[in-house]
Amino acid sequence: MVAQTIPVKTFDLVIFGGTGDLARRKILPGLFRRMCAGQMPADARIIAAARSDLDDAGFRQFARDAITEHVKDSQCDESGIERFLASLAFEHLDIFEDSGWKKLKGRLREGVVSAFYFSVGPSLFGEIARKLTKFGLTTDDSRIVVEKPFGRDKASAVALNAELKNCFDEHQIYRIDHYLGKETVQNLMAIRFGNALFEPLWNAQHVDHVQITVAESIGVDGRGAYYNKSGAMRDMVQNHLMQLLCLTAMEPPSKYGADSVRDEKLKVIKALEPVSTLNVVRGQYLGDDGEASYLDHSGDPQSRTESFVALKVNVANWRWAGTPFYLRTGKRLRGRMSEIAVVFKDPPHSIFEGEFDRRGNVLVIRLQPDEGITLRVTIKEPGPGGMRLTEVPLDMTFAEALGDKIAYLPDAYERLIMDVIRGDQTLFMRGDEVEAAWDWVDPIIAGWTESGVRPLPYDPLGSGPEDSLMLLHRDGRRWREIKP
Numbered sequence: 001m002v003a004q005t006i007p008v009k010t011f012d013l014v015i016f017g018g019t020g021d022l023a024r025r026k027i028l029p030g031l032f033r034r035m036c037a038g039q040m041p042a043d044a045r046i047i048a049a050a051r052s053d054l055d056d057a058g059f060r061q062f063a064r065d066a067i068t069e070h071v072k073d074s075q076c077d078e079s080g081i082e083r084f085l086a087s088l089a090f091e092h093l094d095i096f097e098d099s100g101w102k103k104l105k106g107r108l109r110e111g112v113v114s115a116f117y118f119s120v121g122p123s124l125f126g127e128i129a130r131k132l133t134k135f136g137l138t139t140d141d142s143r144i145v146v147e148k149p150f151g152r153d154k155a156s157a158v159a160l161n162a163e164l165k166n167c168f169d170e171h172q173i174y175r176i177d178h179y180l181g182k183e184t185v186q187n188l189m190a191i192r193f194g195n196a197l198f199e200p201l202w203n204a205q206h207v208d209h210v211q212i213t214v215a216e217s218i219g220v221d222g223r224g225a226y227y228n229k230s231g232a233m234r235d236m237v238q239n240h241l242m243q244l245l246c247l248t249a250m251e252p253p254s255k256y257g258a259d260s261v262r263d264e265k266l267k268v269i270k271a272l273e274p275v276s277t278l279n280v281v282r283g284q285y286l287g288d289d290g291e292a293s294y295l296d297h298s299g300d301p302q303s304r305t306e307s308f309v310a311l312k313v314n315v316a317n318w319r320w321a322g323t324p325f326y327l328r329t330g331k332r333l334r335g336r337m338s339e340i341a342v343v344f345k346d347p348p349h350s351i352f353e354g355e356f357d358r359r360g361n362v363l364v365i366r367l368q369p370d371e372g373i374t375l376r377v378t379i380k381e382p383g384p385g386g387m388r389l390t391e392v393p394l395d396m397t398f399a400e401a402l403g404d405k406i407a408y409l410p411d412a413y414e415r416l417i418m419d420v421i422r423g424d425q426t427l428f429m430r431g432d433e434v435e436a437a438w439d440w441v442d443p444i445i446a447g448w449t450e451s452g453v454r455p456l457p458y459d460p461l462g463s464g465p466e467d468s469l470m471l472l473h474r475d476g477r478r479w480r481e482i483k484p
């Protein structure tokens with residue numbers, strides 16, 4: 001059985017940069033899958049606006065290639081593909097020129113939801129916003145979608161917000177953090193607030209610490225030009241990891257709605273203590289024996305950009321005081337593994353004698369791969385010979401547990417684009433949230449720049465620099481293993 005989806009109203013979606021990499025890998029395949037799932041209205045229109053010399057037919061071929069390459073689990077046959085392609089159009093547009101905008105406007109229908117996806121670099125956001133307003137392409141109900149990176153520090157994020165807000169209201173601006181579109185990330189809220197079991201234990205009294213890991217096995221090959229100016233802190237921590245931290249640490253919102261959830265996340269960011277240099281480790285992968293290094297991949301032999309960061313973070317509020325959150329992310333690590341592990345305290349007193357090493361329960365929320373939840377519990381080792389204890393996982397993989405209720409787990413972009421059309425901002429970052437995140441991150445990056453210290457080397461396909469292990473060891477804790 002295919003999961004039931006709620007159809008959305010018909011829409012005109014304009015994708016600026018519609019022939020770019022994101023459109024090819026994510027946006028077009030995502031929209032196609034939604035159409036196959038019966039969620040996209042038959043008369044919805046998708047218009048790519050770009051500088052290339054394509055026409056409608058050329059763009060449809062581009063989309064067909066994108067689908068062939070990136071949709072392996074299609075629920076559609078050839079007639080479905082044809083139906084999707086028929087909804088596509090192409091408009092040649094140089095955003096700095098005035099010509100072209102009127103023609104694009106002519107493509108838009110009155111009385112339907114119009115959304116404008118800025119799938120271009122942030123330096124173009126302001127110009128597109130201005131032109132959209134100047135040429136009257138938008139109404140109060142139009143939405144714009146912008147991608148990360150949203151600025152590279154607080155000042156640039158404030159400037160970007162101001163540019164967009166000159167032309168649009170906050171309720172029209174959808175800032176994407178694709179981690180919020182991941183099924184398991186939303187499940188984190190379902191688990192916390194849909195069960196009475198966890199919430200009473202979800203605090204410093206019962207939780208020893210929390211580990212958030214986003215490990216990738218790929219390097220930065222091919223993305224050096226972007227990544228060198230960014231690094232793991234800007235590329236991953238300021239957005240994806242902080243969002244995971246917020247959803248784990250926030251207070252229960254009064255309802256599942258855009259402002260109630262985002263208000264609570266903002267409170268967490270504002271409660272983060274500044275991170276001292278002692279509590280942050282940055283690394284760069286350094287290969288030998290034919291293994292490539294970050295420096296080869298980045299194209300800059302002198303680069304001091306970090307491809308790995310680990311941090312110990314304190315959330316200074318009543319719920320979490322004394323319970324650290326350890327965050328780590330890196331490229332070219334042993335495996336691709338993203339998870340949130342909530343490590344509970346040991347039982348206060350052991351009634352069992354012997355050598356059993358008492359260890360608390362751990363709730364692991366696996367984002368990828370193998371999305372699901374595991375609860376580590378202690379049980380008796382089977383058989384006679386005394387009371388020996390052991391630990392076992394209570395394991396739940398969503399794909400297995402939900403069986404034929406899910407044909408596949410949708411990609412984050414599928415969900416997020418449909419939320420834009422629906423007008424639901426819950427899974428998008430609000431302007432003040434992004435600025436507050438930079439407020440916290442900026443001093444850490446400034447500290448690195450001032451000190452001029454190189455990131456610590458780590459082995460490709462390892463677990464990161466030794467010092468990142470020490471970050472926990474010195475607190476008497478240890479990271480969970482990154483599995484290959």
Ligand code: BG6
Nearest residue numbers: 148178214216235236240338368
């Ligand atoms: C992107 C980063 O936002 O997220 C990439 O720019 C990173 O560097 C990617 O590889 C990871 O996303 P996912 O969904 O593959 O975990």
